[in-house]
Amino acid sequence: MTEYGFFIDPSRCIGCKACENACSECETHRGYPMIQVDFLDRTNSIATVPTVCMHCDNPTCAQVCPADAIKKTEDGVVQSSLKPRCVSCSNCVLGCPFGVPKMMSRLDQMMKCDMCYDRTSVGKRPMCATVCPSQALAFVPIEQITRERKLKPTNVFQFGNQTVTTKVFMMVPEDTDEISIDVVDYIWEKGESNDTQRI
Amino acid sequence: MAKPPLPIEKLIELYGPSLNYEPLGGWEDESRNPAEKLVKTHCCFCGQQCGIQLKVRDNKVIGFEPWEDFPFNEGMLCPKGVKRYMQNNHPDRLPGPLMRTDSGFKQVTWDAALSQTVARIEEIQKKYGKDSVAVYGGASLTTEKAYLVGKFARVALGTRHVDYNGRLCMVSAGTAYKLAFGVDRSPNPWEDIPSADVLMIAGSNTAECSPITTDYVWRMKDNGGKLIIVDPRMTPISRNTDLYLPVRPGTDVILYMSILNVILREGLHKQEFIDAHTLGFAEVADSVKQYTPEMAAEITGVPPEAIEKAARWLGEAKNAMILHARGVEHQSKGVENCSALINICLATGNFGRKGAGCMMITGQGNGQGGREHGQKCDQLPGQRSIDDEEGRKHVASVWKVEPEEIPRAGYSAMEIMDALHKGEIKALVSICFNPIVSLPHLQFTKEALEKAEFVCIIDPFMSETAHYADIVLAGSLQEEDEGVVANVEGRVLHIQKCITPPDDARVDWEIFCDLAKRLGNAERFSYTSSREIFDELREASRGGIADYYGITYEKIDKQMGVFWPCPSLDHPGTPRLFENAKFLHKDGKARFLLTPYRESGDPVNNEYPIYLTTGRVVSQYLSGTQTRRIGALVDMYPEPRLEIHPRLAQQYGIADGDWVAVKTRRSVATFRAMVVKTIRPDTVFVPYHWPGDKSINQLTHRTIDPRSKIPEYKVSACQIVKSEAAPSWAVANKGDN
Numbered sequence: 001m002t003e004y005g006f007f008i009d010p011s012r013c014i015g016c017k018a019c020e021n022a023c024s025e026c027e028t029h030r031g032y033p034m035i036q037v038d039f040l041d042r043t044n045s046i047a048t049v050p051t052v053c054m055h056c057d058n059p060t061c062a063q064v065c066p067a068d069a070i071k072k073t074e075d076g077v078v079q080s081s082l083k084p085r086c087v088s089c090s091n092c093v094l095g096c097p098f099g100v101p102k103m104m105s106r107l108d109q110m111m112k113c114d115m116c117y118d119r120t121s122v123g124k125r126p127m128c129a130t131v132c133p134s135q136a137l138a139f140v141p142i143e144q145i146t147r148e149r150k151l152k153p154t155n156v157f158q159f160g161n162q163t164v165t166t167k168v169f170m171m172v173p174e175d176t177d178e179i180s181i182d183v184v185d186y187i188w189e190k191g192e193s194n195d196t197q198r199i
Numbered sequence: 200m201a202k203p204p205l206p207i208e209k210l211i212e213l214y215g216p217s218l219n220y221e222p223l224g225g226w227e228d229e230s231r232n233p234a235e236k237l238v239k240t241h242c243c244f245c246g247q248q249c250g251i252q253l254k255v256r257d258n259k260v261i262g263f264e265p266w267e268d269f270p271f272n273e274g275m276l277c278p279k280g281v282k283r284y285m286q287n288n289h290p291d292r293l294p295g296p297l298m299r300t301d302s303g304f305k306q307v308t309w310d311a312a313l314s315q316t317v318a319r320i321e322e323i324q325k326k327y328g329k330d331s332v333a334v335y336g337g338a339s340l341t342t343e344k345a346y347l348v349g350k351f352a353r354v355a356l357g358t359r360h361v362d363y364n365g366r367l368c369m370v371s372a373g374t375a376y377k378l379a380f381g382v383d384r385s386p387n388p389w390e391d392i393p394s395a396d397v398l399m400i401a402g403s404n405t406a407e408c409s410p411i412t413t414d415y416v417w418r419m420k421d422n423g424g425k426l427i428i429v430d431p432r433m434t435p436i437s438r439n440t441d442l443y444l445p446v447r448p449g450t451d452v453i454l455y456m457s458i459l460n461v462i463l464r465e466g467l468h469k470q471e472f473i474d475a476h477t478l479g480f481a482e483v484a485d486s487v488k489q490y491t492p493e494m495a496a497e498i499t500g501v502p503p504e505a506i507e508k509a510a511r512w513l514g515e516a517k518n519a520m521i522l523h524a525r526g527v528e529h530q531s532k533g534v535e536n537c538s539a540l541i542n543i544c545l546a547t548g549n550f551g552r553k554g555a556g557c558m559m560i561t562g563q564g565n566g567q568g569g570r571e572h573g574q575k576c577d578q579l580p581g582q583r584s585i586d587d588e589e590g591r592k593h594v595a596s597v598w599k600v601e602p603e604e605i606p607r608a609g610y611s612a613m614e615i616m617d618a619l620h621k622g623e624i625k626a627l628v629s630i631c632f633n634p635i636v637s638l639p640h641l642q643f644t645k646e647a648l649e650k651a652e653f654v655c656i657i658d659p660f661m662s663e664t665a666h667y668a669d670i671v672l673a674g675s676l677q678e679e680d681e682g683v684v685a686n687v688e689g690r691v692l693h694i695q696k697c698i699t700p701p702d703d704a705r706v707d708w709e710i711f712c713d714l715a716k717r718l719g720n721a722e723r724f725s726y727t728s729s730r731e732i733f734d735e736l737r738e739a740s741r742g743g744i745a746d747y748y749g750i751t752y753e754k755i756d757k758q759m760g761v762f763w764p765c766p767s768l769d770h771p772g773t774p775r776l777f778e779n780a781k782f783l784h785k786d787g788k789a790r791f792l793l794t795p796y797r798e799s800g801d802p803v804n805n806e807y808p809i810y811l812t813t814g815r816v817v818s819q820y821l822s823g824t825q826t827r828r829i830g831a832l833v834d835m836y837p838e839p840r841l842e843i844h845p846r847l848a849q850q851y852g853i854a855d856g857d858w859v860a861v862k863t864r865r866s867v868a869t870f871r872a873m874v875v876k877t878i879r880p881d882t883v884f885v886p887y888h889w890p891g892d893k894s895i896n897q898l899t900h901r902t903i904d905p906r907s908k909i910p911e912y913k914v915s916a917c918q919i920v921k922s923e924a925a926p927s928w929a930v931a932n933k934g935d936n
Binding site: 011012014015018021022024027042043044045046048127130131133134135148149182187189190 | 220221226227230231262263265267272274275276277278280281282406407410411413414417418420421432433434435436437438439443444445496497500501502503505817818831835844845846855873874875876877878879880
């Protein structure tokens with residue numbers, strides 16, 4: 001059976017929020033997205049980035065949970081807190097190095113992305129990666145992404161002394177020089193040197 | 200006199216826009232029940248026409264599911280596609296026909312509404328002549344409906360004045376392509392894009408206005424291709440560009456002539472291709488000589504080195520492609536801008552194969568199909584010129600009229616509004632068009648509508664233009680009728696009827712047929728289904744440029760779309776035009792066209808020193824008649840904002856979030872500043888989806904391209920000043936946002 005992977009490439013993201021809107025259609029958290037898209041710094045750039053649960057191999061959220069309410073499925077999907085156990089302490093929200101879990105006060109429970117378990121368990125792709133029009137979020141065979149994309153997938157992250165490995169992959173660039181993001185740097189103005197023209 | 204019968208605030212209270220946030224029955228109840236069926240159809244918002252499945256139960260659309268097998272978008276959707284089903288079961292939906300009274304609109308029977316419409320039209324035509332009534336159509340209609348709009352105007356009303364809102368969209372590109380190639384269609388299927396070695400995107404906010412095209416562009420990059428972006432703003436598609444050309448608004452044509460100048464200077468053109476397959480090269484080559492990169496830099500604000508680099512990349516590429524959209528087309532020299540881009544592709548021999556071509560990105564839902572079969576003021580079905588005598592004979596025989604009974608070319612959309620303003624046209628029948636929001640110079644449009652003796656609007660919702668109506672006929676949404684559309688590639692697609700219209704609303708084509716019957720034309724409008732209209736349209740288009748004769752609903756379903764031309768039933772369709780450099784003029788050759796520079800119709804000067812340009816955001820579709828009623832979309836970008844560079848903002852003492860009064864030679868309007876480095880410091884930008892005091896079209900001007908008749912939305916001159924007070928609409932909203 002072909003092994004599918006979930007890949008995030010922020011450099012492809014166009015900030016359209018199709019993923020957020022599609023996520024809110026989910027059967028398990030109807031009306032509430034478990035994914036978010038943010039501008040990094042709108043004054044300086046149009047760059048946006050989607051935040052999705054990385055589904056850690058050894059999830060920090062579960063480690064810090066005093067009620068042992070956060071479980072991982074056999075195939076590596078980290079789930080929302082178990083309602084009967086969750087004490088709404090928000091340790092997971094604070095502890096996650098990626099900033100993913102959300103305390104849903106409405107439900108008195110921590111909710112997070114479960115990689116569309118209802119869909120993936122019946123052979124469908126997660127909703128966000130299905131609709132993403134830039135395929136910044138992609139759910140495809142691993143060999144396909146390495147064949148088709150320039151960037152490389154990685155699932156090893158270093159947070160201070162903590163090394164985190166994840167089920168979800170992040171696409172990372174080869175060595176990149178600084179990219180200027182101010183229109184002024186690209187404009188020709190009389191009497192000015194164009195040494196700053198970077199591309 | 201067509202004036203709103205109540206204050207606008209009252210009309211909004213009664214008819215919206217109000218915001219729909221939840222599916223039928225709420226998130227937790229009714230909408231959790233399984234669908235009875237999933238209907239494979241297409242999104243109604245934009246010319247990409249992504250495949251989508253709508254969930255249907257009890258004759259209601261209750262949700263969606265991606266359609267991953269559809270080859271164009273493979274399940275991808277933008278937020279408008281995801282939330283499109285929220286236009287269904289909407290509290291604002293018009294339940295039946297309305298008639299204006301002194302105290303507001305009142306719902307009446309169809310018989311009363313149709314009788315009154317026909318009586319008023321007949322009275323006005325008797326008094327002022329047939330041409331005193333004009334018809335507006337729209338490019339979000341299915342092709343069957345668009346075809347019927349043209350036939351209804353010319354046969355049932357006998358007026359020559361019929362045009363459509365694509366006049367604000369695709370006509371500059373259409374005119375340029377028709378002149379250069381003899382056909383108005385993007386020559387390549389989208390699957391050709393990732394094969395380009397160099398792709399230049401000119402004047403297109405691709406990621407927001409045609410979102411799923413982004414993936415095709417990123418795939419081109421992954422294959423090793425280079426991306427060039429031409430735009431006064433950095434939009435999301437520019438985040439991975441290899442070369443960015445920040446053109447000054449309105450100077451595009453000089454940039455493109457300069458690129459051609461360098462290509463010719465460096466000998467990067469393909470002389471053999473030019474000699475064998477084109478006409479007019481020598482004149483164009485001569486005309487670009489003066490536009491050296493240094494000279495072009497002075498006018499366009501793009502560095503000479505960047506112009507040189509773009510020219511070399513395009514000239515040296517094995518396969519180069521250009522995509523363009525409204526940024527270059529919404530100008531009083533929109534046709535010249537497109538022609539200048541075509542000239543580059545012709546000079547470098549980039550046509551007729553994967554990864555090579557000059558392509559327009561069609562904007563509206565049926566922007567392509569909606570302009571092919573006769574709702575344009577100068578065309579008959581099959582993309583035929585209305586002055587093509589053979590074509591007139593053919594269409595007349597299909598319509599069962601005499602050729603001389605078909606009126607000659609009438610006014611374009613802008614000219615129709617002019618004629619209403621002058622009192623030459625007295626009445627308007629309009630469907631799928633919201634000119635009070637979408638046309639430039641709102642005050643002029645308002646005055647023109649107020650002067651009309653009779654206005655009839657056909658729409659599923661009360662649009663802002665419908666406020667001016669005498670009669671509003673409650674029409675249908677896309678998912679309530681069967682038909683075809685042609686997407687951005689010229690791929691004809693099948694729109695499925697998922698549900699019937701609610702309450703006493705009706706399918707649009709039936710409304711036209713009923714009006715025609717009452718106007719004494721029963722036998723020519725006796726259709727009993729969309730299919731019958733399509734079959735007549737196929738026949739009417741037969742032998743024309745956009746030949747649909749060989750396309751059937753069944754063939755579309757089987758092939759997942761059929762690219763026109765498709766002249767016979769055993770023909771598979773034509774995904775790629777101009778293979779073997781065979782262009783569609785009678786001599787098979789393409790034309791180079793001269794592209795002289797002219798100043799904007801609203802020039803920047805000392806008094807109005809800043810460029811104003813307008814466009815769209817990803818969460819809204821056109822004039823917002825549908826998308827301003829969908830809560831999730833409205834929340835993404837609730838009000839228009841003024842994008843301004845920090846350098847310009849500082850000069851005027853404006854900080855992010857300040858209110859800014861923008862004044863042009865027409866009017867003044869106030870918007871909240873969004874200080875961003877992603878725009879030229881001599882230019883400000885405001886999106887156009889909103890009505891009234893929030894409308895940037897209060898400020899835009901009515902200059903049109905002399906050939907395409909498109910308005911110059913992308914170039915106005917303005918002055919700005921920090922405003923101490925919030926505008927009345929913001930105060931009324933009690934919002935700071």
